[in-house]
Amino acid sequence: GQNIDQPTEMTATEGAIVQINCTYQTSGFNGLFWYQQHAGEAPTFLSYNVLDGLEEKGRFSSFLSRSKGYSYLLLKELQMKDSASYLCAVRENNNAGNMLTFGGGTRLMVKP
């Protein structure tokens, strides 16, 4: 089984930087994903980490430490449109397939 924790809500200011943390406990770790979900819409893929370190993609970066069971999503130069829920998901090796287990999501509110 898996246990994935992330803060429920965060608030940040337009133009600032925000870091959303995610901790997990799992066996057979096979990758960590971050998704963005605007209210009433489908989750959209942001990033994927399977090795330790930082993956950068434009304004978004994601970091992973497998030994600590820890990841964060870093959003730079925040824009109002970044107000959304950010979902941390872990993929675990098992015999059946590689489905994702999601955390509860972090609702980010960007203020002017």
Add this chain to the structure above:
Amino acid sequence: NAGVMQNPRHLVRRRGQEARLRCSPMKGHSHVYWYRQLPEEGLKFMVYLQKENIIDESGMPKERFSAEFPKEGPSILRIQQVVRGDSAAYFCASSPRGGGLEQFFGPGTRLTVL
């Protein structure tokens, strides 16, 4: 290339009725995942299917829920005798293979049980 399609987008049912949710994966994708999202909560895995096979249904309630992915046509999530607690958003995702790097999500079906 069309994305994952789900229909209907909104579905209203009365208690005791049946709900059928459809998912057409992206072209070339043969793996389908169904997730349920209750209000203000994260997505919960329900079932993973390949064409004509259920690979993992460990997240699906044992009663009233069933899923299929026939050789031809969309994947179907079926909920019999719906209850108010079934009200949720049901998302389908697809990938080109089970260990695919990314799962692509459909827009979801929002089920409301009156």
